[in-house]
Amino acid sequence: MTRTRPKKIPxxxxxxxxxxxxxxxxxxxxxxxxxxAAIAKHMKLTQGAIFRHFPNKDAIWKAVMDWVAKNLMARLDRAAGDIASPREKMEAMFLAHIAFVADHPGAPRMLFGELQGARKTPAKRLAQSMMKQYAERLRGVIADGKASGELRSDLDVEAAATLFIGTIQGLVMQSLISGDMDRMRADAPRVFGIYRRGIEADTPTAGRG
Known part of the structure; x- marks a missing residue:
């Protein structure tokens, strides 16, 4: 009887x-x-098999940060891509970010861990670059909202972007501490509603939902 060899994974x-x-x-x-060793055990492989694809642990962490950055930003793009209203685009981005974390709770743990670490690793540089890209994109949407009249004309764009990201981080940290990711999904729309009321114009001109 001929034995079938296990399929080789690319x-x-x-x-x-x-x-x-x-x-x-x-x-x-x-x-x-x-x-x-823990990664290899989780994958039911030897450490040698891991190191055939990554030269060291730093390379693995860099690949993880690259995955988080690409997949999070892609999730935001899909959520906000077809929305014309800047305010509604911000809400879509907020809820998409929360959904991404709820689906991948290990992602923010990795991100926070790298950003808090003292070592200037390739993974930390990637994490910092992602946060910078995220903030720049958000500032652009907020500026569009001011120009369209949806958001307050005196709104501090930088502060509004910082608060947007900080609000998400607060929800994420509370959920990680409690271990209840479903609560984060449930709380996110109501929390964004409070944020929105602080930034929107008194008489929004378009896109009210």
């Missing part, structure tokens, strides 16, 4: 599976405590 797919394994592990444990 290198890129193996790298993606490794990244997903790290995010999965980070959802229930401190990212600093995740070792390559």
């Amino acid at each position: 290198a890129e797919e193996r790298r993606n599976i490794t990244v997903e394994a790290v995010i999965d592990l980070a959802g229930s444990s401190n990212p600093d405590s995740i070792t390559t």
Whole structure:
């Protein structure tokens, strides 16, 4: 009887599976405590198999941050892409970000861990770049809202962007602490409603929903 050999997984797919394994592990444990041995055990592989695709742990963490950045920004783009109203675009981005975190609770743990770390690793530089890109995109939407008359003419764009991101981070941290990601999904629309009332014009001209 001929034995069928296990299907060989392409290198890129193996790298993606490794990244997903790290995010999965980070959802229930401190990212600093995740070792390559733990990753290999989670994937039912040897450490040697991991290192055939990544030269070291820093390279794995960099790949994880790259995955988070690409997938989060893609989720925001899909949510806001066809919306004309800047205010409604902001709400779509807010809820999409919350949904992404609820689906991948390990992602914010990895992100916060890198941003708080003292080492200037490639992963930390990627995380900082993503946050900068996110803030720039948000400032553009807020500026469009002021120009259209949907948002207050005296609105501080920088402060509004900071508060938007900070509000999401607050919801995320509370959910991670409580371990209740579903509550974050439920709370997000009401929390954004309070934020929106602080930035919108007294008599919005368009896109009221």
